[in-house]
Amino acid sequence: MNIAVVGLGLIGGSIAKAAKQNTEHRILGMDINESVRLKAKLLDAIDEVCTTDDLPNCDMVILALHPRAAEEWLQQSAARLKEGSLVVDCCGTKRKICQIGFELAEKYRFHFIGGHPMAGIERSGFDASSGKLFSKASMILTPEQNCDIRQLEFAKRFFLSLGFARITLSTPEEHDRIIAYTSQLAHVVSSSYMKSPTAFSHTGFSAGSFRDMTRVARLHEGMWTELFLENREFLAAEIDRLVLQLQRYREAITEQREDDLRILLKEGRELKHKIDELS
Amino acid sequence: MNIAVVGLGLIGGSIAKAAKQNTEHRILGMDINESVRLKAKLLDAIDEVCTTDDLPNCDMVILALHPRAAEEWLQQSAARLKEGSLVVDCCGTKRKICQIGFELAEKYRFHFIGGHPMAGIERSGFDASSGKLFSKASMILTPEQNCDIRQLEFAKRFFLSLGFARITLSTPEEHDRIIAYTSQLAHVVSSSYMKSPTAFSHTGFSAGSFRDMTRVARLHEGMWTELFLENREFLAAEIDRLVLQLQRYREAITEQREDDLRILLKEGRELKHKIDELS
DSSP states (O other), X not given: OEEEEEOOSHHHHHHHHHHHHHOOOEEEEEOSOHHHHHHHHHTTSOSEEOOGGGGGGOSEEEEOSXXXXXXXXXXXXXXXXXXXXXXXXXXXXXXXXXXXXXXXXXXXXXXXXXXXXXXXXXXXXXXXXXXXXXXXXXXXXXXOTTOOHHHHHHHHHHHHHTTOXXXXXXXXXXXXXXXXXXXXXXXXXXXXXXXXXXXGGOTTSOOHHHHHHHGGGXXXXXXXXXHHHHTHHHHHHHHHHHHHHHHHHHHHHHTTOHHHHHHHHHHXXXXXXXXXXHO | OEEXXXXXXXXXXXXXXXXXXXXXXXXXXXXXXXXXXXXXXXTTSOSEEOOGGGGGGOSEEEEOSOHHHHHHHHHHHGGGSOTTOEEXXXXXXXXXXXXXXXXXXXXXTOEEEEEEESOOOSOOSGGGOOTTTTTTOEEEEEEOTTOOHHHHHHHHHHHXXXXXXXXXXXXXXXXXXXXXXXXXXXXXXXXXXXXXXXXXXXXXXXXXXXXXHHGGGSOOHHHHXXXXXXXXXXXXXXXXXXXXXXXXXXXXHHTXXXXXXXXXXXXXXXXXXXXXXXX
């Protein structure tokens, strides 16, 4: 099977490498950056460089671009895609790209399934990619309600073969609501956390909690700006919830309501325990 | 040299184990829990169980109790301590314990240096202790202004021998101000983060950022309540700063001020980069 990976950054590069290592498919790679294309070919992350002329011969296309670039690429390339082929994107929000993908798929007779690999690191680009990035991770798929079940089955098997530990099925709406909390809010907090003037005094006064809390402040601001704006209602609701909680803790602390503070912390510990057990 | 470790929990147990492994000192251990005392002896984490009768023979006392228990122990035991001996506590805030320690030290002619090992994990108790807990960590010491320089030198060498990578000297006030940000705020955020109702849907939708953000929500609420209340002004100021930042991000998101949002995220990334380089 010919599989095109469009965008050879952290995610696309890792998908190409994992597919080359773990499957027999022919992997074609597309990237706007020539040196990335050449490096991917040289390192055997792809079998061949992919051009727009190759698209009609591809049975599967994996779209690993930032949200707006992915939307534009899909609109420009839909007419060239092979009838009956499968397109899966990798964007961090799902409502907008899926709306575009589902409509174009119907018009041009290909299949579209939304995707979001729950694996990232605080670095980006092909050089940071790894065939092992998806180990133990969850791959979220957001198919259309009336999607072709064989295509969904194929997508599940394909992503499991890349090393994902589990496939999570969701709707674009549910995905965006939950991801606002599990991922986007964490990035907003990490970035906000860095803004205290006390940060410059941290040397010698910090350990694991500071490191973990601020790790993802090393984000790609271009991509995350797009993701946050596309998901602004859900994300704003989660920021508001967190701020409300922080204010509850703050009041218990400044008013020295010792029992209330202990209960707030106990509730947090118990929730963490329960929720980790769900995983 | 006879060294008493008072309190054989995560920190005291780890200090005893590291001291036994890496030094020639005779390690005596004190704990209110008999089974912990017996287990520590059985596992060679200590040479002998320590009673109050042994205190006049101890050249160094390491106080590894929660803040209030440490304050009480010091008040009750100061009269029994050996003249010229050195006491170092391990409390997570330093102003209150140091004030008590410095006063009693002058009255009873022993030496007191405030201490805070910047190494913890999200578990507590002797069973979680390890002789390797302090590897790569910083040991903060807050001596009195006119402290005996030989005692300080001894304390530095002793803690480096336990595996600490560096000794950070500070005043109790500076320590409490910075620790409110680097450690206490992170614990407040982690605990608050767990309170969103969305948390129960996280399975399959989360990865490293959620795990790191909420790791320290598994805190010992009794100890952290004491620490937060002792440090309430500094901690409240840091919570306020974070809330203010979160609201700036929230407004840029909901008002779709794309350039402003990108700049906020870029600033956070650059601060994280600069501050990591300081370490």
